[in-house]
Every structure is written in C-alpha cells, then in structure tokens.
Amino acid sequence: MAKEIRNKEENYSEWYNNLVIKSDLAENSAVRGCMVIKPYGYAIWEKMQAELDRRFKETGHVNAYFPLFIPKSFLSKEAEHVEGFAKECAVVTHHRLKADPDGKGLIVDPEAKLEEELIVRPTSETIIWNTYRNWITSYRDLPILINQWANVVRWEMRTRLFLRTAEFLWQEGHTAHATEQEAIEETRQMVEVYAEFAKEVLALPVWVGAKTPSERFAGAVETLCIEALMQDGRALQAGTSHFLGQNFAKAFDVQFTNKEGKLEYVWATSWGVSTRLMGAMVMAHSDNNGLVIPPVLAPIQVVLVPIYRGEEERESVLAHLDDLKAKLLAKGLRVKLDDRDNVRSGFKFTEWEVKGVPLRIAVGPRDLANKTVELAFRDTLKKEIHPLEGIEDKVVQIMKDVQENIYKKALDFKEKNTFEIDSYEDFKVRIEDGGFFLCHWDGTAETEAKIKEETKATIRLIPEWDNPVPGRCMVTGKPSTQRVVFARAY
C-alpha cells in the first residue's frame, strides 16, 4: 500500500516550489515544459554532480564536452537510434533574424537558411562517435572513458516537472572499448555505480536489472537500469547504462587495428542520469510537512535558529550561536545561522522544515542558562534537548544516522510494496495500489504488450536473481525461467 501521501498532487507542487519553478518565460509554446532551477534546488544538483563525478573519476573516467548542435545527417546513421529520437527533436533551420518589412518585430531571414539543419542534441552518441572515429586507430587508443555534463532537449508531447522536462541537465558517459567483454563489464560497472549512488547519496533503494527489448534505449544491444519506487506506488527509472555493441562504431565507421594487426569495430557503452533524480529524491522522501532532504545532499545540513526577545538577549544568543556555527563548520558541516530579525522564530522553524533541512538547532535564553541546545529532526519530526558540550561531534553522528534512517524508511517502504503475484486476475486488482510486482512472464513482446495495454503496467526490469526460480507466465501459462519486475511507472 502506498502511503497516505499518494495522489496528493498538491504536495508535489509544494515540494517542488522550493527547488524549481515552471518556466513561464514565453506566452507562446517555445519554452513550455522547461524549468527554472532555483539556487536552493541547484545546490542539490551540484551536490549530486560532485558525488557522481567523484565516483566516475574513481572508476577511471574523465570529463569532456561535445557540441550542442548535431548535423541532421548524423542522427540518421544508426537506424534504431533515429527511429527512437526523430520524433522529439528541436531543429535549427536558420542562423539569422531580420526586421519584419511589413511592420514591427523580427522574422526569420529566409536568406539565412542552413544548408543542413542542426538538431539540438537529445543525446550525444552520434556526435561523439563521429569524433571518436578520428581518435581511434589502434587498440592502444582504447579504452576511451569519457563523461560529459550537459543539457539536452527532447521535445516530448507532454512534459512533467522534474520527471520529463523539454530541456534537462544530465551527465552522459560514452566509452569505447577493444573487446565486447570489456564493454559489457563497463555497462555493468556503471549501473552498479548508479545503484550505490542512489543508496548512499539519495538514500534510495533501487532494483537493478536489464530492460526488455521493447524498453531498450534506441540503438542499444542491452539496457541496464535502476528503478526506484515513489511514495505513490509508481516506479521511476532513475538511471540507465547501455551496452551499445558495435552499432555506433559501424554507423560511424570507427575501427581500430588490434594486436593481431586486424581491423575491428569498436565496442561501446553509454550511461546517464539526469535532473530527474531530484524528482526521485523529492517524491521518495518528502512528507506532508514538506521536503525531506538526505544530509549528504542537503545544501544546508544544520540550521541554527536563535530565540530571544529584546536586543540584549538577541546579542547574547547570537554571539553564542556564532561560536557554535564555527565549531560545526570546523567539522565540515554545511551550516546556516538564521539571524534574520524581521521574522519570528516560529516562522523560521516552519520555513526550514518545508525546505527539508535535516537538523535544526534552536538556542534561547533557557538554553544559555542550562548550557543546552534543542535539536529538531526533520525526518522524524522529533525534538530533544542536548547538552552543548560536545554537540559538534554529536551532530556529525546525527548526519550519518539520519542518512541511514531515511534510507531504511525508503527500503522498508519498497519491501512492503514488493509482491510476488502468480495470478493475472490478482495482478490486475493489486496493480491499482501501486508497488513492484514480481511475476513470471513468457518472455514474448506480445504478452508484455498485452499486459501494458490491459493494466498500464510495464516490465521495469529483469533482475539477476542469485537463484532464479522458474515458473509459468501469469498470462499465458507458458514456461518462464525467472520472475521479472512489473510496475506502473512515471
């Protein structure tokens, strides 16, 4: 069962509002479906970037940057790739405007038509592989392990804040390898990096597995992914890692001479996560009091709120909190001292709670007298009084505990909402309540499509079980080698 929170769309907009606003830049549809990321939201994205980037570097990758514009002809070189992306591309056709001869304003200058249209990248496989062709001639040039931080544009029919914006920020890794085995291992390694990141940083437990052919990335031989569960019971694809085989090498003619002196096509992978992760984090942890941000990600981990009346008290409490802030900063914590004098402390409490700051420390005259502080925990909403002595070490520990606690809560939710179902009739009923469903499937695209058609549920992934248990397809009764994970997804 999903939590009480489910279907409360108004919660989403309230949560989101602290982080982003929907772009209202234009009255026409040009920037419909884009979002403005506010500083507080962007700080979370920066933290995600830093944590991901560190993991990429640790696994031997380097960053680079490729152009935003892709010649139209590039996109058509890989048959399945073009099939998948052609329907959602923004196209640049001209390079100049001029004054409208019939009146005010500007028109596109027909003289300035581009010889070949440019596509605003929906993903960068094509332009990167076009570049790799010139970089790779020998096995000594391999592997190439490059990541790029970029924005991409996908002109979706329908957008959804965070989860499907027309423009989004992401990272895309594009690697080139001499052997199939190495590329497969890279694909696997990166999905594991994502799963670890989801757990340790987003405090989000995920399923890891392979997509079915129908859900695969356009141009991939295999797509691995991580899938998370939102509090409303719907699944969210949170990251993908693709084994591209030699598809792009063949499309862009990227060959190398191997140790035996023979020409071979290069093996490829690509993998990415996006600002969608912010949506995942928000929808997984937030509650009716607002955002709940895991400490590792929180732009502000600890907020210090002074309580006082009168100028004299204000000064002594603030002096005290200045000291405390310095002690906490020295421990590497991200601390905010809210010394605003134009709002009351109660207002501050609520404001930081809504923004999801993991820990609030309030200090007033009473605490000054008793040498204590009041700790208020965002995740549990509990409050406790703690001696001032040694508080900085205590807070360091609290950050770890809270991170762990938020993860455990999400893990518990995921486990309670994962069901083994063997009857399709049961499935049809139970799917309405959301969650992950472990079912047997006969492995055919027909059955997969039928289930999607009848229940709106899709196969989120095929897990790699330690001990796969065979059974019979819940729809057709045909043999199945193992259970797969179904859910309704965003």
Next chain:
RNA sequence: CGGGGUGUAGCGCAGUUGGUAGCGCGCCACGUUCGGGACGUGGAGGCCGAAGGUUCGAGUCCUUUCACCCCGACCA
C-alpha cells in the same frame, strides 16, 4: 492530436437574474509582540487573457481567438 478544465491584484481565489472591482496570503508604514507559520491600525497594488458583438450599461450574455492546466497517445 483526442477528452475534460481554467483564464479577475505578485500568488491563491470569490464575484448572484447584467448596475461603481472584491476576499485571503503577500507587499509598504507605524505600534505592540517574539520557545512552532503573531496581532492591530493605516496604505499601495486591476484594460477582469485578447478581439468583435448585443445593451442605456458587460467580469457576467453571444461569436471568434489565444494561452495555460489535467487525463490519454510519445518518452529518461
């Protein structure tokens, strides 16, 4: 592109059978307050999405049009 809905103050909304444009929040000023979103008094802020029509008179009725939101098809 189908199906539904909404456009009135910065935001959220009300506006009766057509008759001087309203409320809440926010904003500004002053005062009292201050251990969980304070209160009082005063104030600023509007081509009622746009165009046309009916009428003595339109936020309200009619026509046209534009925009946005939600649900589907598409998708990370």
